[in-house]
Amino acid sequence: MIIRELLQLGYEKTQEFNKEPTAAKLLLSGLLEMSYSDIFINYDKEITDEKAEDYLELLDFHVLENVPIQYLIGSTNFYGRRFTVDERVLIPRPETEYLVDKVVKKLPNDLKVLEIGTGSGCIGVTLNLEKKYEVDATDICEDALAVAESNMKMNEANINLIKSDLYENITEKYDLIISNPPYVSETDEVAESVYFEPEIALYSDYYGTLHISVIILGATKHLNQDGMIILEHGYKHGLFIKRLVSNFLPEYRVFTLKDLQGKDRYSVIRKRGSVWKKDK
Ligand SMILES: C[S@@+](CC[C@H](N)C(=O)[O-])C[C@H]1O[C@@H](n2cnc3c(N)ncnc32)[C@H](O)[C@@H]1O
Incomplete structure (x- = not known):
């Protein structure tokens, strides 16, 4: 599967459960440790089945149980810097x-x-x-x-x-x-x-x-x-x-x-x- 297809699956999932579509991109960016523009540049890059499964599983925690994406990826961005966050x-x-x-x-x-x-x-x-x-x-x-x-x-x-x-x-x-x-x-x-x-x-x-x-x-x-x-x-x-x-x-x-x-x-x-x- 390529990045674009995986992100599309993420968007569909967020839409199905009435969640912000940006959550799909935020999770992918955190999981792959890529900025939004890197994701875009690498749209056609292959992604391992294991990573794709991890992504969809984590997205389920967000759409089904409302776990914030930042806790799922363990970090957030604040004023241009990365900060670790958890519960x-x-x-x-x-x-x-x-x-x-x-x-x-x-x-x-x-x-x-x-x-x-x-x-x-x-x-x-x-x-x-x-x-x-x-x-x-x-x-x-x-x-x-x-x-x-x-x-x-x-x-x-x-x-x-x-x-x-x-x-x-x-x-x-x-x-x-x-x-x-x-x-x-x-x-x-x-x-x-x-x-x-x-x-x-x-x-x-x-x-x-x-x-x-x-x-x-x-x-x-x-x-x-x-x-x-x-x-x-x-x-x-x-x-x-x-x-x-x-x-x-x-x-x-x-x-x-x-x-x-x-x-x-x-x-x-x-x-x-x-x-x-x-x-x-
Ligand atoms: C709304 S959070 C703010 C965290 C961070 N400064 C931010 O802006 O994202 C409030 C913080 O105050 C801490 N806190 C709660 N009661 C406190 C107290 N009595 N004295 C000092 N810190 C306290 C909490 O543990 C928490 O980390």
């Missing part, structure tokens, strides 16, 4: 990549950064490599930290990984505290594929606001003069964060930013009138 960590989302892109393009270099809840390490590793930031990246979960460590090594980054429940083991101060914390509410409906991801990475009490609140209220002790907090959060949390900050940290301001779907997804929190010397 120990959340699969990095495009929303997070978009946030990282804003930081890369808009913030100055040479910041000292705390990332809370690093999971696969995608945020901390990318900011260390793209901006040369000195990054302390935490997670409450040792399994997640092991994945982050292997991603740090694979991508030749250098970040400090710290096991910590939020600020529990954090003693230093930072220019930037960034986090994509758990923010799903137990009352939210989630896609079936999300059931494969770790609950600890997803859910937060009080309608998804507990982690966000502790991160914001605890940040003042850990921010340098003119420091900034950047959070990814649920699209319903923007107003909650504005109220929290105006009630408890009135000297701070909140800028709510939208994701690519136009939903409130990120908050930037900073003391009024702050400017980094590096901004000037």
Whole structure:
């Protein structure tokens, strides 16, 4: 069988089970370790029966049991780099990549950064490599930290990984505290594929606001003069964060930013009138 025929079978299978057709291509690209353009260039290349069987078997796990393709191939792409992912960590989302892109393009270099809840390490590793930031990246979960460590090594980054429940083991101060914390509410409906991801990475009490609140209220002790907090959060949390900050940290301001779907997804929190010397 040639690659084109196998991919065609994959497309037919995804169509039959109402799945995104891109899943067929993503799985093939991961299994053959080829980029999409390599697949296209090698359309007429023969593929062994064994590989073809592996492919169709794995695709069944996706279409029949909703296992995310990224877990089936054991990796994902984030900001142009490969990151290992498995059931120990959340699969990095495009929303997070978009946030990282804003930081890369808009913030100055040479910041000292705390990332809370690093999971696969995608945020901390990318900011260390793209901006040369000195990054302390935490997670409450040792399994997640092991994945982050292997991603740090694979991508030749250098970040400090710290096991910590939020600020529990954090003693230093930072220019930037960034986090994509758990923010799903137990009352939210989630896609079936999300059931494969770790609950600890997803859910937060009080309608998804507990982690966000502790991160914001605890940040003042850990921010340098003119420091900034950047959070990814649920699209319903923007107003909650504005109220929290105006009630408890009135000297701070909140800028709510939208994701690519136009939903409130990120908050930037900073003391009024702050400017980094590096901004000037
Ligand atoms: C939504 S995931 C984000 C993972 C990764 N930063 C990303 O953006 O893809 C949240 C992460 O926070 C971690 N976490 C959950 N509760 C925590 C806590 N109390 N303190 C530190 N990390 C926590 C989870 O283990 C998980 O890795």
